[in-house]
Amino acid sequence: MDVGISLSNGYSLEYKILIARCYLFGKCCETGDCRVVNNITGLEADLNGQLHGQHLAKEVVIRAVQEFLQSPRPEKALVLSFHGWSGTGKNFVARMLASHLYRDGPKSECVRVFISLFHFPHHKYVDSYKDQLKKQLTETVQLCKQSLFIFDEAEKLHFSLLDAIKPFMARYDNRDQVDYRRSIFLFLSNLGGNTINEVTLDFWRAGRAREEISVEFLEQRLWRELQEPAENGYARSHLLEENLIDFFVPFLPLEYHHVKLCARDAFLARGLPYTEAALDEVARTMVFVPREEKLFSAQGCKSVSQRINYFLP
Incomplete structure (x- = not known):
């Protein structure tokens, strides 16, 4: 041949x-x-074992990605928008997706990560950024048909950057004779965190389990917060009004016992022994809010892996 x-x-x-x-x-x-492995079984197992307190994120991500990859002819790229406080697992899930979809994980040439304030720091250069970004997306898809694009701190992206990449996420129009329908776009944002936290707190105060919270229950409230007039790219771009985001993925605030599980994972990842007392000591170093209930970790599980150093013999 x-x-x-x-x-x-x-x-x-x-x-x-x-x-x-x-x-x-x-x-x-x-x-x-051969660079693409699409190990959905492994992804589901790791999400179940390592992502704590996020039943909605697990459910939505697995269902959305599996259905997308099984579709012989998707109409458009898959676009997922992750929302929640810092430290709740948004970046963790993004890295996990890269690791299970590609042989070389986040280092794969099929994966591109953009951090808004690092890659696009100055609004006065936004026109230049737009050209660079569109060029990078096109070149990546030409190199790898199933590409993964991750935009961290998405709410800080200039709205015209989001609008510039709309055609790459829209229904296929043979743009530049490059087919983007097998691409996956992830937007990671702290936007919506307040709404998500309020709903979770209301459930706790009503004596209801957080696992009773459904995506449908959160969706309208989350949508309203994302559209509030503010200096964020979501509100000023056309992503929302043109329905280019397929799934909004809420990440709930983490409680004390979730932080302990993160600490356990950090010990295990380094091959270190641990005790329940040690896990409690790590969790107690975190700040919990609101002031009255002290229910949610203000930093989620961020910095937990560094904090265990203080409790090693």
Whole structure:
């Protein structure tokens, strides 16, 4: 088989060499791209075992990603928007997705991470940023048909940057003869955290389990907060009004026992022994709010892995 003839000229030389090797050794991957593994079983197992206090995030992410990957011809790229306080697991889930969808995990050439204030710090250069961003998205999809784009601190992105990448997330229009329908976009934001926390606190005060909270119950409240006039890209861009976001994924605030589980995981990850007393000591170093109930960790599980150093023999 003449691999060079069979492949589109739009693919990079590295991609052609990769596929050629697959054919030569008779080991073509099920996905058609050896860099893509799409291990949904492993993803689900790790979410269940390592993501604490987030029944909604687990449910929505697994369902959305699995259905998207199983679709033979998706109409558009998959767009997920993660919302909640810092330290509740948004970045953790994003990294986990990269690790289970790609052979090389977050380091894969199929994965691009953009941090708003790091990559796009100055509004006066927004026109230049738009051109650079669109170029990077196009080149990544040409290199890897199933690409993963992660935008951290998404609420701080200039609204015109969000609008500039709308066509990449919209229904397929043969843009630049590049097919973006197999791409996945993740937006990570602290926006909506106050609404999510208020709902969780109301359930606790009413004596109801947090697991009773449904996505449907949160969705309208979350939508209203995202559209409030403010200096955030969501409110000023056209992402919401054009319904380009497929799923809003709420991350609930973490309680004391969730922080203990994070501490346990941090000990295990370093191969260190631990006791219940040690886990309690780590959890007690965190700040809990509101002032009256002291129910939720103000930092989620952020910094827990560093704090265990203070309790080592």
